[in-house]
Amino acid sequence: MAVADSEVRGPRTYGNWRKPATAGLMGLGSLGTGLLLGGLIFVVFLVMIGGMLAGFVGGILVGGLLLAVLTKDKHDRNLITRMTVRMAWWNTRSKKAHLYRSGPLGRTPWGTFQLPGLAAPSRLSEHTDSYGRPFALLYVPATGHYTVVIGTEPDGAALVDEDQVDVWVAGWGHWLANLGDEPGIEAASVTVETAPDTGTRLRREIMSNIDPGSPAFAQAMLHEAVDRYPTGSSVVKAYVAVTFSAASRTGGKKRKPDEMGPELAARVPNLTQQLSATGGGAAHPLSAQELCETIRIAYDPASAVLIDEAHANGEDPELTWPDVGPTAHQTMWDSYIHDGALSMTWSMTAAPRGNVQSNILSRLLAPHSDIARKRVTLLYRPLDAARAASVVEADLRAAEFRQTSSDKPSARDMVATRAARATAAEEASGAGLVNFGLVVTATVTDPALKPEAVATVDNLSATARLRLRLVHGSQDSAFAGALPLGLVLPKHLKVPAELREQL
Known part of the structure; x- marks a missing residue:
C-alpha cells in the first residue's frame, strides 16, 4: 500500500554570501590599522623632536587621513576613493581621452573601427572543437587571457515545477564549483541581454512555410501576424564567457593562440554539455562571425535590423574584429554615448542580505518597455581549493576578531561570525568558493529617455x-566589462582590489 507524503516543504532559499574582510581596529582593515599605528608612532616622534606644537599638527594630519578612510557612503566607498575617482576623471577630460573617433576619417592611425578602451588590444581567432563546431577564441595580451563565448537558449521558469527549478539551480552551483577544479580558468561571466525583436526571424520562418495552395484567409492571418506581432515584443539572449589563463601554471610561459586553440577544442564540448543540466538549453560555442555580430550590435543598436535582414536573405554580413567597434563615442561622468545610443552602467556594491529564492532576479532580467536594450552580466571568479581554504579561514578570524574586540558586539557582527563559520564548514566539506559581482547596462536610443531608464533600473534593483x-568616470570600461568578452576587470586596475579592500 502506498503512503502519500503529507510533509509540505517550503520554497528553497539561498544565501550566506559574504564579502571577505580583514581584521582591524575601529572598523578599519589590516592596512588601515597599520596606518593608524604608524600615524601614532609618527606623532610620538614629532613630539620628541619638534615639541607639542609639531605633534599637534602631525596629529591633525593623521586624524584627517584616518577620517577620510573611515568616512564611507552607503556603497562602502571612503572619501579617499571618491576623491581619487574625481581626480582621475578630471585628468581624463584634460587629455581628451574620453573621446573616441575611429574609421578612415577618425583620429586612429590605422583607419579601422577598432574596439576602444580595455578591449582595444584584443585579438580574435577561430578554431574547431572536437565536435566539429567552430568557436571564437578571444585573446587579451594585456592580461594574458583567452576567452571562449558560449551561446545558450535558457528554458525559463514559466510553467516549470519548483522541483525542476531547484535541480537547475543545483546544477548551476555544481557547474560553478567545477570551475575551480578546471586548470587555467581565471573567470566566467553570464550575460543576459534583452532587446526589441526586429521581426525578421518571424517573417523568415512564416514566409518559408506558407503553402501557396492554402486558403487566402489563412495566408492573410499569417501576414497580419508578421506585421503586428513584433510590435512591442522582445528577444532574450544569454551568453556564457569562460576566461582561461595563457600560462599553464603560475610563472609559466604564456601560450599563443595556435597552442591554446587545440587544447580548448577538447574542453569546450564538456563545458557546453554541463551547461545543459543548468537550464541553459542547447549550448553551443559562438563562432567568430556570431561574436562579431553580437559586439557590433551592442555598440550600434541600429545595425541589428540590417544584420537580421541579411540573415533573412541568406547572406552573412562581412564583419571582422577590427570593424566591430563604434564609429565614435564620448564618455560622460555618468553615461556613455556611442553610435546614436546612450548607455548607463551600474555595478553591484552589495548582494541581497539574508536568504532569497531562486526567482530573485527574474524582474531584473525580464524585458522592460522603458529600456531599449538591457544587459545584466554576472561576473564569477572561482577560487582553487588551496586558496579557498585560506580565504575562508582568514575571513573567519577577522569576523571573530571584530566580535571579540568589543564588550558589547553588535548584532551584525554576531551574524557575520555565524555566517563565516558556516562558510568555513561548507568549504571544509568540499564546497567550492566563488567571488561574484553584477553589472547592469541600460541603453536608450533617445537621450531624453535617460531619466526613465535610471528610475527603471533603480526600481528593478x-x-x-x-x-x-x-559607475562614475569610467562608463566606457564598465560598458565593455558587461559585454560577453570575458574581461577580468580587477586585472585592469592600477591599484589592486585586494589592497583597497584592506583599508
Whole structure:
C-alpha cells in the first residue's frame, strides 16, 4: 500500500554570501590599522623632536587621513576613493581621452573601427572543437587571457515545477564549483541581454512555410501576424564567457593562440554539455562571425535590423574584429554615448542580505518597455581549493576578531561570525568558493529617455534586493566589462582590489 507524503516543504532559499574582510581596529582593515599605528608612532616622534606644537599638527594630519578612510557612503566607498575617482576623471577630460573617433576619417592611425578602451588590444581567432563546431577564441595580451563565448537558449521558469527549478539551480552551483577544479580558468561571466525583436526571424520562418495552395484567409492571418506581432515584443539572449589563463601554471610561459586553440577544442564540448543540466538549453560555442555580430550590435543598436535582414536573405554580413567597434563615442561622468545610443552602467556594491529564492532576479532580467536594450552580466571568479581554504579561514578570524574586540558586539557582527563559520564548514566539506559581482547596462536610443531608464533600473534593483551604484568616470570600461568578452576587470586596475579592500 502506498503512503502519500503529507510533509509540505517550503520554497528553497539561498544565501550566506559574504564579502571577505580583514581584521582591524575601529572598523578599519589590516592596512588601515597599520596606518593608524604608524600615524601614532609618527606623532610620538614629532613630539620628541619638534615639541607639542609639531605633534599637534602631525596629529591633525593623521586624524584627517584616518577620517577620510573611515568616512564611507552607503556603497562602502571612503572619501579617499571618491576623491581619487574625481581626480582621475578630471585628468581624463584634460587629455581628451574620453573621446573616441575611429574609421578612415577618425583620429586612429590605422583607419579601422577598432574596439576602444580595455578591449582595444584584443585579438580574435577561430578554431574547431572536437565536435566539429567552430568557436571564437578571444585573446587579451594585456592580461594574458583567452576567452571562449558560449551561446545558450535558457528554458525559463514559466510553467516549470519548483522541483525542476531547484535541480537547475543545483546544477548551476555544481557547474560553478567545477570551475575551480578546471586548470587555467581565471573567470566566467553570464550575460543576459534583452532587446526589441526586429521581426525578421518571424517573417523568415512564416514566409518559408506558407503553402501557396492554402486558403487566402489563412495566408492573410499569417501576414497580419508578421506585421503586428513584433510590435512591442522582445528577444532574450544569454551568453556564457569562460576566461582561461595563457600560462599553464603560475610563472609559466604564456601560450599563443595556435597552442591554446587545440587544447580548448577538447574542453569546450564538456563545458557546453554541463551547461545543459543548468537550464541553459542547447549550448553551443559562438563562432567568430556570431561574436562579431553580437559586439557590433551592442555598440550600434541600429545595425541589428540590417544584420537580421541579411540573415533573412541568406547572406552573412562581412564583419571582422577590427570593424566591430563604434564609429565614435564620448564618455560622460555618468553615461556613455556611442553610435546614436546612450548607455548607463551600474555595478553591484552589495548582494541581497539574508536568504532569497531562486526567482530573485527574474524582474531584473525580464524585458522592460522603458529600456531599449538591457544587459545584466554576472561576473564569477572561482577560487582553487588551496586558496579557498585560506580565504575562508582568514575571513573567519577577522569576523571573530571584530566580535571579540568589543564588550558589547553588535548584532551584525554576531551574524557575520555565524555566517563565516558556516562558510568555513561548507568549504571544509568540499564546497567550492566563488567571488561574484553584477553589472547592469541600460541603453536608450533617445537621450531624453535617460531619466526613465535610471528610475527603471533603480526600481528593478530594489525588487532584486541589490544595491547598485552608477559607475562614475569610467562608463566606457564598465560598458565593455558587461559585454560577453570575458574581461577580468580587477586585472585592469592600477591599484589592486585586494589592497583597497584592506583599508
